[in-house]
Amino acid sequence: AQKVTQAQTEISVVEKEDVTLDCVYETRDTTYYLFWYKQPPSGELVFLIRRNSFDEQNEISGRYSWNFQKSTSSFNFTITASQVVDSAVYFCALSEREIKAAGNKLTFGGGTRVLVKP
């Protein structure tokens, strides 16, 4: 069974500080996908990034960057120069490719609440 663990329940930073969110996952599959979603106070989940298991290249997209390491089953996410609007709950999620079609289930971590103070 697949499992996602976000050990940090809450992180508080001052604006412009960097924030790194940890995510550790468990899966038996060799093909899987990892995601980060943001949930602002309004409640809607907003897709941020997706990573495929066969591509360990780490990237930067604007103020977001991620560090995917299969050897340690970790998929950490960093917000650089945080802003007050980054305050939200962030979820890491895992999807195993059970079928080559839409309908693969997502397993979510418990979420990390990020509070960015001005």
Added chain:
Amino acid sequence: DGGITQSPKYLFRKEGQNVTLSCEQNLNHDAMYWYRQDPGQGLRLIYYSQIVNDFQKGDIAEGYSVSREKKESFPLTVTSAQKNPTAFYLCASSIWSGGAFGTETQYFGPGTRLLVL
């Protein structure tokens, strides 16, 4: 605008009453999903549907029912058998990108908060 809509935003249920949450998408996505989120918790899968007229139970299906008669619509009924229905309900949809290395990403609606009176 393309997207996923959920209604109502807030829903109140009386004891013993069935209520139905609406989820509509105009993204032409094949798969749709229902999740439940309790305060301070992650999301748990209730039901999902890969194609029209087909759906499967998720991890916490007891006390819920769904239908998928149209591609765009995936309503969730919270039955009286669900003893603790107070939660935030999120609907999502996805489409397969195709190819040998195809992927999919789930996109979410704004959610419905269900409260028991």
